Amino acid sequence: MRKDRKKKEAEDRKHSVFARFTRMWSAIFLLATAAFAGLLTYANILPKKYLMVALGLIFLVFIILFPILYAKKFSNGKKGVAFVLSVLLTGVFALGSVYLAGTLNFLGDIADRGVKTDEYFVVVRDDDQFNKLEDISGQQVYYIRWGENFEQAMSRLQNSVTVTTVESDDLVGAVDGLLDGSINVLFMSAANYESTKEVRETFEDDTKILDRFYVKVNVASFAKPTDVEREPFNVVISGLDFTGNFDAYTSGRSDVNMIATVNPKTHTILLTSIPRDYYVPLAMNGAYDKLTHSGVYGVEETVNTIENLVGVDMNYFVRVNFSTVVSVVDAIGGIDINSEQAFTTSDGMYYFEEGINHVDGAQALRFARERKVFSTGDLQRNRNQQIVLEAIIDKVSNSSTLLLNYTGILNSIEGNMATNMSSSDIKALVKAQTENISGWNVERQNIIGVSDSQPCYSAGNAYASVVLQDWDSINAATERIKEVMAAE
Numbered sequence: 001m002r003k004d005r006k007k008k009e010a011e012d013r014k015h016s017v018f019a020r021f022t023r024m025w026s027a028i029f030l031l032a033t034a035a036f037a038g039l040l041t042y043a044n045i046l047p048k049k050y051l052m053v054a055l056g057l058i059f060l061v062f063i064i065l066f067p068i069l070y071a072k073k074f075s076n077g078k079k080g081v082a083f084v085l086s087v088l089l090t091g092v093f094a095l096g097s098v099y100l101a102g103t104l105n106f107l108g109d110i111a112d113r114g115v116k117t118d119e120y121f122v123v124v125r126d127d128d129q130f131n132k133l134e135d136i137s138g139q140q141v142y143y144i145r146w147g148e149n150f151e152q153a154m155s156r157l158q159n160s161v162t163v164t165t166v167e168s169d170d171l172v173g174a175v176d177g178l179l180d181g182s183i184n185v186l187f188m189s190a191a192n193y194e195s196t197k198e199v200r201e202t203f204e205d206d207t208k209i210l211d212r213f214y215v216k217v218n219v220a221s222f223a224k225p226t227d228v229e230r231e232p233f234n235v236v237i238s239g240l241d242f243t244g245n246f247d248a249y250t251s252g253r254s255d256v257n258m259i260a261t262v263n264p265k266t267h268t269i270l271l272t273s274i275p276r277d278y279y280v281p282l283a284m285n286g287a288y289d290k291l292t293h294s295g296v297y298g299v300e301e302t303v304n305t306i307e308n309l310v311g312v313d314m315n316y317f318v319r320v321n322f323s324t325v326v327s328v329v330d331a332i333g334g335i336d337i338n339s340e341q342a343f344t345t346s347d348g349m350y351y352f353e354e355g356i357n358h359v360d361g362a363q364a365l366r367f368a369r370e371r372k373v374f375s376t377g378d379l380q381r382n383r384n385q386q387i388v389l390e391a392i393i394d395k396v397s398n399s400s401t402l403l404l405n406y407t408g409i410l411n412s413i414e415g416n417m418a419t420n421m422s423s424s425d426i427k428a429l430v431k432a433q434t435e436n437i438s439g440w441n442v443e444r445q446n447i448i449g450v451s452d453s454q455p456c457y458s459a460g461n462a463y464a465s466v467v468l469q470d471w472d473s474i475n476a477a478t479e480r481i482k483e484v485m486a487a488e
Helices: 002-043 048-070 076-110 150-160 171-180 190-199 291-297 299-310 322-331 361-369 378-397 406-413 423-435 471-486
Strands: 115-125 140-143 164-167 185-189 207-218 233-240 254-263 268-273 279-281 288-290 316-320 335-339 355-359 417-419 441-446 449-456 462-469
Touching: 002 048, 002 076, 048 076, 076 406, 076 417, 076 423, 115 150, 115 171, 115 190, 140 171, 150 185, 150 207, 171 185, 171 190, 185 190, 190 291, 190 449, 190 462, 233 299, 254 291, 254 299, 254 378, 254 471, 268 378, 268 471, 279 291, 279 299, 279 449, 279 462, 288 291, 288 449, 291 299, 299 316, 299 471, 322 361, 322 378, 322 406, 335 361, 335 378, 355 361, 361 378, 378 441, 441 471
Parallel strands: 140 164, 140 185, 233 316, 268 441
Antiparallel strands: 115 185, 115 207, 233 254, 254 268, 279 288, 316 417, 335 355, 449 462
16 A cells, blocks of 8 residues: 555656646747747748648647646646657747748848949059059049049048049040050949940959949839739849849849749740840930940849830849859759750850750859850850749749758848849749749740940940840830730
8 A cells, every 4th residue: 555655656746747847848839839820920921821721720739739738637648749749849830930030031131222332443453563552642543433423432532542633534545544554543433344344355354453432322212013923023134243242232234134024824934135235225314335234323224224125114123143043053953954055165164965954053154154155146145044044943933942942042042132022022922932833834035136336335435346226126025025914
């Protein structure tokens, strides 16, 4: 009898200890469940019906397990089962919370912050004695007055070092003076610098940027929002010609100029490429220049110039750079590109056979950038860029790639992509894709033209190679954009 009583007392003590432990654990389980449910609701990336089902299941599991963990009356056996299940669920909730927090951080990172950064460079010859800004003290600095923020940038230069400034109204003449030694220091905008590289091919190699001055200004959003879950819309995809992080309004040559016409009703995406050297009137002043140069005045200039060219509203823009392609393709495990012809890249590093090629990020970027080996040059490059983008869309939307590589994809894009789409519009697109997981029908078309040499505004009206407009091609492309948008 005494032995039975002692055994029962031992079991009671054991039960009491485990009950106190599970009661403490129940508080952790409560917090983890509430945090995940709250974050899931706040993130707003699931269609309403899926969200309601998810929250219902979370609540159902919680009201079954929590009382068992909290109350003392349940046996250790039941508490043990409830504890194991709650630990597993807490792990799932914690992982889900990490995913959701990563999503929200990502949306904040790529969203339009309403700030534009203009850059101005202090440029000297590569072989001269100047190695830091202080070295030009007492020198004459020739400058080209360019851009609405020039005076602010010049003021910062003069506050940093004592120099004499001399204005020049001849960009090409000033550049040639720097190269031949008659000018020692040149102060110029990033726009002038980038365009100069195309009219003086050795300029970048023969000079060095001694210092940079940045001027940040607030800009208003120029997006034309629409119901992206239900209504067709157009996105200008602008590919910048550099690597590294940037924000929505960072200036840079737009080496890729593509319109993505998205119709969520028909699940169709039409990609329309425009040659980087297309000779177009800039939206800001009507002066003719290469389309690629529009990017050095900001993405708004590129979007407005393209909008004027095709006569169709552009709702949003997305900006990417070289790093974006490499990182995204690697994050999704490579892509299968369908090359239209066999070729070896001009640097001899890569060979692509006609047909399907499985490529990593570096190969995909080289495939998309090559133009020298093609008789049609930039036109074939445009088609290859579309092939790469189509392959990425296909890989992400038609398989489990997005779920299995979710955090890796977000990390690969962070800092390498920017857009003026609002976070609510991006969430709406995610919800639409979640609700209809079938793949997208991707179509491709290219606007074409004839190569020529013409004066370019941003190069001080120096002559440069351009592609003249072909209005039959432009009109046909515009008509197809309108057809895709009108389809039900």
